[in-house]
Structures are given as C-alpha cells and as structure tokens.
Amino acid sequence: MTTLGNSANIFWHECPVGQTERQKLLNQKGCVVWITGLSGSGKSTLACTLGRELHSKGKLSYVLDGDNLRHGLNKNLGFSPEDRAENIRRVGEVAKLFADAGLICVASLISPYRKDRDSCRALLPNANFIEVFMNMPLSLCEGRDPKGLYKLARAGKIKGFTGIDDPYEPPLNCEIEITQKSGVCPAPCEMAGQVVSYLEDRGFLHA
Numbered sequence: 001m002t003t004l005g006n007s008a009n010i011f012w013h014e015c016p017v018g019q020t021e022r023q024k025l026l027n028q029k030g031c032v033v034w035i036t037g038l039s040g041s042g043k044s045t046l047a048c049t050l051g052r053e054l055h056s057k058g059k060l061s062y063v064l065d066g067d068n069l070r071h072g073l074n075k076n077l078g079f080s081p082e083d084r085a086e087n088i089r090r091v092g093e094v095a096k097l098f099a100d101a102g103l104i105c106v107a108s109l110i111s112p113y114r115k116d117r118d119s120c121r122a123l124l125p126n127a128n129f130i131e132v133f134m135n136m137p138l139s140l141c142e143g144r145d146p147k148g149l150y151k152l153a154r155a156g157k158i159k160g161f162t163g164i165d166d167p168y169e170p171p172l173n174c175e176i177e178i179t180q181k182s183g184v185c186p187a188p189c190e191m192a193g194q195v196v197s198y199l200e201d202r203g204f205l206h207a
C-alpha cells in the first residue's frame with residue numbers, strides 16, 4: 001500500500017545511517033509508549049515520571065504531551081472528532097519519527113477514539129507500539145479536576161468534553177493497564193516502574 005497522500009512525483013530517499021546504527025549508538029531500541037486515558041487520569045504525571053526514570057538509567061526518551069503540542073504543532077486544532085483525529089494522526093507520525101531516531105517516545109494524549117489509536121499503532125511494527133491505558137474511574141478524574149475543566153463541562157460551559165458529553169473508547173488490546181489497587185491509585189513511581197519493567201523485559205533498554 002502506498003504511503004503517499006496528495007503529492008505526486010515524490011520519491012523515498014534512503015540514508016546510509018539508519019535506525020539500527022542509531023540504536024547501537026544509544027544502546028536502546030526505538031519505540032512508542034502511547035499513554036491514553038481521561039483528562040485527569042494521570043497521563044502527564046506518568047509520562048514525566050517515566051521520562052525521569054529512563055533518564056536516570058541513561059536512556060534517551062522524549063515526551064509528546066497533547067496539551068503541550070496544542071500550543072504549537074497542533075495549535076490550529078480543536079476538539080471536534082475530525083480535529084481530534086488529525087491531532088492523533090500528526091502525533092502518531094511524529095512519534096514514529098522519534099522511534100526511528102532510536103528514542104523511547106512517550107506520547108501522552110487523551111486519544112479517545114480507538115480507530116485513531118489503532119491507526120498510530122499501524123504505523124509501526126506491532127511490538128514497537130506500547131499502548132498504556134490509564135484505567136481510572138471518571139469519578140476519580142473528576143474529583144481531581146486540576147484545571148477545573150470538568151466543573152465547566154458539567155455546567156455546560158465546555159461542550160464535547162471527554163467522559164462527560166464526548167465518548168472515551170477504552171482499548172481492547174493494550175499492552176499495559178494502570179489501575180487502582182484496592183481503590184487506591186498507584187504512586188507515580190509505581191506506575192512508571194510498571195512501564196520500565198515492560199520495556200526491560202522486551203529488550204527495549206539495550207541495542
């Protein structure tokens with residue numbers, strides 16, 4: 001299947017230094033850790049804690065955070081289903097480039113629609129797309145409400161808010177699920193530890 005969009009007369013150019021050489025240099029394997037979940041479920045917290053944990057192990061990672069990317073690359077997008085799909089598509093493509101560069105790319109977005117997440121997965125060899133589901137109840141996320149957005153959504157001042165009047169489709173086939181244990185959310189370092197163990201067990205932390 002062609003990966004070409006609307007452009008004609010363009011050709012792929014191979015470079016002599018490829019992913020394998022970069023991975024050897026870094027002593028790690030490039031991959032995408034895709035964190036999905038409701039607003040307030042702890043995506044950014046996990047992404048940052050994981051980034052710090054990997055850094056302390058001498059591993060190069062980069063966090064693509066939905067909120068942050070909407071200040072630049074995705075500043076022209078809103079929250080309609082079409083805009084969310086385009087948001088996820090762009091981040092999926094950027095994440096693929098980071099993985100090709102040999103980095104552990106940590107993407108942290110609500111990414112509420114299964115189809116959009118699966119399209120990102122399809123951009124990479126399946127093992128290199130690690131979907132992490134922040135499976136936290138809406139009541140917990142809404143109780144946290146660090147930005148006051150749930151309150152605004154409940155008051156009808158934000159329309160189409162995920163979990164309130166816009167759907168969140170949980171993954172059917174995620175690699176890692178972060179859940180409460182006996183009604184308590186694991187500490188950020190525990191959540192990050194779960195992901196680091198997965199990466200270690202699958203050989204991503206060595207070339």
Ligand SMILES: Nc1ncnc2c1ncn2[C@@H]1O[C@H](COP(=O)(O)OS(=O)(=O)O)[C@@H](OP(=O)(O)O)[C@H]1O
Pocket residue numbers: 038039040043044066067070079083084085087088108109110111112147149158159160161162
């Ligand atoms: N309508 C609506 N629905 C959901 N979220 C909203 C909305 N409007 C603004 N926000 C804020 O935008 C952040 C989510 O951006 P994302 O790029 O991750 O969203 S998406 O993946 O395109 O659905 C999200 O950040 P997080 O709370 O970190 O998830 C919200 O702060």
Ligand SMILES: Nc1ncnc2c1ncn2[C@@H]1O[C@H](COP(=O)(O)OP(=O)(O)O)[C@@H](O)[C@H]1O
Pocket residue numbers: 037038039040041042043044045046144146185186187188191
């Ligand atoms: N494991 C955790 N334990 C306790 N509080 C947490 C945990 N993870 C996140 N939080 C808190 O919950 C709020 C939302 O977390 P955040 O990472 O911003 O979520 P998201 O990126 O999914 O919107 C923040 O105030 C954060 O400090």
